Amino acid sequence: MRSVATNSTARPDAIDERILEELRMEPRATSKALGLKLSMTEVAVASRIRAMEAKGILRVVAQLEFRAAGYNILALIDVMVADRKINEVAEALSRIDRVGSVTMMLGDPPIIVQVQAADSADLHDLIVNHIAMIPGVEQVETNLIIDIAKWRTGSAQLHPTSLPG
Amino acid sequence: MLVDDVDLAIVKELQKNGRSSNREVARVLGVSEGTIRQRLKKLEAAKAMRLGLVTDATALGQTAAAYVRIKARPRHARAIAAKIADFPSCSFVGLTVGRFDIVAFISATSRDELVRVVDAEIAVMEGVLQLDVREPVGYAKHRFDLIHIP
Missing domain, CATH: 1.10.10.10 (Winged helix-like DNA-binding domain superfamily/Winged helix DNA-binding domain)
Known part of the structure; x- marks a missing residue:
């Protein structure tokens, strides 16, 4: 029996890669259909997918158009930090609901956050009453996205990440 | 909807x-x-939802990434964003107001590959005036359930 390691450096092998390639095109393809395509048994496909899920290599998820989720505004905000550890500020930013991602950077700005909001009043509330209120947040600079040419997420850090709720 | x-x-x-x-x-x-x-x-x-495969960046060897922020000639900005959107290495690109005209997020399997995309593919595009490249060192949060479906 295969052992399932919970090691973040676990890498998919060549057969795993072929399964991932198929799932990239058809994320809900059944193990049976994948097995026929890849000349494998349904059980072998299912167990490889389960193993990759357990190792945090893959997830198949419903992804919502952000406008359908009730948001109309997307912005990237540079956050400058003073008198507090950057990862503590990043942690506090992560807990804000309308914050979609928190990325710690090499050099300045130390943190870039991606936020979504219902409208400009909601964005203002988010910045003034939530982000700016976090101890250590010294200054913010907002880059408002006015037209999205591409936004898809097929790759992420699955380990520290979580879905809302 | x-x-x-x-x-x-x-x-x-x-x-x-x-x-x-x-x-x-x-x-x-x-x-x-x-x-x-x-x-x-x-x-x-209605393009309100899709099912998507999300793979772990580290496990798949996507070890290098950057926010590439671009100042561009206004009449070229939209075309530059559209060209960057075609890169498989690009997961996000949009027009922005503020200090920059375009912001993109680019991932690569090595730092050399990242540098190549930035220098040989983006910097040389017509209308690109200035690049500001910012490299992540860690992620405290990354929601992957919101996207834009064109």
Whole structure:
């Protein structure tokens, strides 16, 4: 029996890669259909997918158009930090609901956050009453996205990440 | 379109595990399998939702990444964003107001490859005036359940 390691450096092998390639095109393809395509048994496909899920290599998820989720505004905000550890500020930013991602950077700005909001009043509330209120947040600079040419997420850090709720 | 409560319940189930069959989702929510099938069809047709594969960047060897922020000649900005959107290495690109005109997020399997994309593919585009490249060193949060479906 295969052992399932919970090691973040676990890498998919060549057969795993072929399964991932198929799932990239058809994320809900059944193990049976994948097995026929890849000349494998349904059980072998299912167990490889389960193993990759357990190792945090893959997830198949419903992804919502952000406008359908009730948001109309997307912005990237540079956050400058003073008198507090950057990862503590990043942690506090992560807990804000309308914050979609928190990325710690090499050099300045130390943190870039991606936020979504219902409208400009909601964005203002988010910045003034939530982000700016976090101890250590010294200054913010907002880059408002006015037209999205591409936004898809097929790759992420699955380990520290979580879905809302 | 805005989604209703039943749609949201289905989406929520498929956020836990997008490979659950319609039958399993129907059983959990206490509705018919046909309802699930119809709702999913409607949501996908309206481009409100899609099922997506998300792989772990580290496990797949995507070890280098950057926010590439661009100052561009105004009449070229849209075309530059469209060209960057075609790169498989690009997961996000948009026009922005503020200090920059375009912001993109680029991932690569090595720092050399990242440098090549930035220097040999983006910097040379017509209308690009200035690049500001910012490299991540860690992620405290990365939601992957929101996207833009063109």
